[in-house]
Amino acid sequence: MFGKLGWDAIPLDQPIPLIAGAVVMLLGLGMIVWVIAKGWFPYLWKEWITSVDHKHIGIMYVLLGLLMLVRGFIDAIMMRAQQAMAFHAGGYLPPEHYDQVFSAHGTIMVLFAAMPLVIGIMNFVVPLQLGVRDVAFPTLNSVSFWLTATGALLVNVSLLIGEFARTGWLPYPPLSELRYSPGVGVDYYLWAVQISGVGTLLTGINFVTTILKIRAPGMTYLRMPMFCWTALASCLLILAAFPVLTATLAMLTLDRYLGFHFFTNEAGGNAMMFMNLIWAWGHPEVYILVLPAFGIYSEVISTFSSKPLFGYRSMVAATLFICIVSFCTWLHHFFTMGAGGDVNAAFGISTSIIAVGTGVKMYNWLFTMYGGRIRFTTPMLWSLGFMTTFVIGGLTGVLLAVPPADFLLHNSMFLVAHFHHVIIGGVVFALLAGIEYWWPKAFGYRLDERWGKAAFWFGLVGFYVTFMPMYVVGILGMTRRLQHYDVADWYPWLLVSAVGILILMGGAACQITQLVVSFLRRHELRDTTGDPWDGRSLEWATASPPPVFNFAVLPQVQDAEAYWDVKRRAREAEELGGQPHYAPVEMPRNSPTGFVCAFFATLIGFALIWHIWWLMIVGLVGAYATFVVFAWRDVPEYVIPAEEVERIDRADRQARQEALSGAVTT
């Protein structure tokens, strides 16, 4: 009846996951009860759960990403604490649990924290910057989000029911094959990542179509804001790389479920093929994350330097260069695994070459700041922190790209330090900067600067204290993923690293405090003009938060910095452009398709993990029925009358007129 699922799946003998899981479940249930008791459920259902508005979906993505960031951070704290305690001792985490913690940490941080945050910001910002009303496929967008949420849910369910993978964030065979990992851990990994991967792929399709086919009139390719370019490059990578992930995980799934021989030791299976395939996805994945991050820095640095982005075209070229070359470097993840000197040399060179694109960008940002009137706001601080941190992290990467050096450093703590250096220093800093930068656009009030700056300094210092010692222990020979050790030389450095994570916890506390304090002070921090930073691209041309249709009339773009151009002309003429001609706006109707479909996907995933075949069939039939119901809709859109559009736009125009008169008189 319930396949492999029984009462023994609940880890009653392991207090840590049990208590953690129970607390999360109680909090979740408590939230649901509270929302229903307060009568907020209809609002939540109508405005958020069934919303196909890219702004709402983007905010939900960011929320999901932040929650998972906290979950992954707790895993990180546990690992640092374990290694600080496990010198000549067992520490407090038994090996089988420690292995699950580092596997979950990597999986969650990359796929369920960083990806939703990046995609969330893309969702919110890209249509606004393009000057349009929504993405190409709004309902599909909602499906993408809910499938990602399904994956995150499955990973967290493994805390309480069963176990998670003990194989690391990429389940290398033969360890991940059924013979060596007989439990459900790897299955949780496979289905969680597979389902959310489908969501990500659909996002890629959606955004490539949006950026290439739906832009405001006059917005030619070389007038697109830099963030749109990087989002395009990232989504192209998603389109080309995520199918590889889907195929690879499907092969491992077939090995585990039906006894196939893709990666097994027996019957001619080839485990090295998994390394090649998974990194053919895994390496571009790094750039899927970091390219939009580069886009965020470009926007932030240009805005707060009050200058156009230096070398816009070279920036576009560098982005697309990285986009392509990122597919030519995957083998550097396994130089030591016998490809031979010639192949290693080729991939070592391609890996070093990709750094050139990033180097171009670095100089572009520097020259953007040069001679600019720089405002040191929190997003700008994160950007400056990135520029120093990322250069160091990138240099350690170039070091690892040299095959002979890699033979010494492969899978050591040096590697761990390197990729945290570039991912935290590159991606996480950008996401925090981006959230800070676009928060007023999303919610209509700015975030508190003092707590933001405190979070930055704690974050920056904590980052260095945590990760620099890892380079040292790596050179001293410490391999990654050690549950305990007895080398006295490593011990003090790991203690320093544990102190570092305490500082990072301080940063996280400041960040959360900042959100609370800013919410309480939201009336003082109100953004009335829709343009709190004196921005340069079109998202600042509409109210904060934007109306559901984003722009009352589609903007006519005449310059690479569309909104700066509009403002310049308004300042010269000392008045806003003429009263626009309002027309009725057609918007897509909300749809529960995404949510219902993800509900069935959750059933399918859970059923497959526990071999509950009837439930899987129920899920499949349900998912198909959901699509048929969606296909049968007669009225996919609703119309907002021109008078209503005008009424909403009038307030925004008035605020801008006042701001303009104020600017002119001063």
Added chain:
Amino acid sequence: MSAAEFTTAIADPYRLGHRGPNLARGHGGGGPATKRVIVGYGFWLFLLSDIIIFACLFATYAVLADATAGGPKARDIFELDRVAWETACLLASSFLCGLATIAVAQRNQILTQAALVATGLTGLAFILLESSEFAALHAQGFGPTRSAFLTGFFTLVGCHGVHVTAGLLWLGTMMAQFYAKGFRPDIGRRFLCFSMFLHFLDVVWVAIFSLVYLVGTRL
């Protein structure tokens, strides 16, 4: 774009580096594309990503083709006659779908349904032939668990078969939509995607036929 700029843009479209913006909808500075273009374009991208899945399976098959683990080799098990019939069925299915496209363009319900039924039947024949091939191999003990070569073979060809089966399900849904809702523009766009999907499966099959079956029997 203002009228003045428009005039400059078209005055000398071949100025060095300034060919002027492309003003067609969905291109350059022409504003958002039509829904039909957007839907078709998005589905093209989906097909490209699906082609990458197949590319992975082809690559895997190529790597594993010699890993027979003492089991049968390609030339021992492939029956080109049956595969030729499969090919004929699938290509016919695609052709009939082309006829359905013409019927849809004519807004002819009876012809549309008839052509789609024929598309479905030929597709079903393909699936049945493929299933019988798989069942025969399995009965001889040459199932996918026998060797890495057979694993690769069953996965690549089976993945195509699963796609065709999903296509048949979609076909039924499409017919029901035309029947119940008529030739609405949004249903027409879905049919555009469906026909692209079917033709795409043909393209993949041509690759399978050539690289797996034809090359396999020569090795």
